[in-house]
Amino acid sequence: MAEAMTVETIVEADWRMQGFWTRLRFPLQTQKGGWSDIDLVAYNPEHRHLIIAESKVRGPKKDIYAFTKYTQKSYGDILTYDEDNYFRFLRHIGLACADGAIFKNFKSMVKILTIQLVSNYYISEDVKEDAERSV
Secondary structure, eight states, X not given: OOHHHHHHHHHHHHHHHTTOEEEEEEEEEOTTSOEEEEEEEEEETTTTEEEEEEEEOOSSTTOOEXXXXXXXXXXXXXXXXXXXXXXXXXXXXXXXXXXXXXXXXXXXXXXEEEEEEEESEEEOHHHHHHHHHXX
């Protein structure tokens, strides 16, 4: 099993233990007719809470990429620093939330939406608020 898949399985187990229904590798058709997938969809029907989790790892398995005051000063914001490596999955969130993609009537089924990125990315506390605002 690939490392990324192992991570997805661990994340899935965590959401299941919290009472969520889960599905790995949920297929999603793009606007251009191609196909992509969501690494993990987790749903708690009682709370109408949907989680879209993406697992992204780049570089050698021991590498950790950090967004800090230093990198913020050099790049400005986390999306520029990221260079579309980790956050490109966010483009598909709108598609996933459209009626018919995951649920026939998304608004009636989802009250809480959580987007989760599991990666080898570290964001230091002193720039975390700015990074969240950028994303």
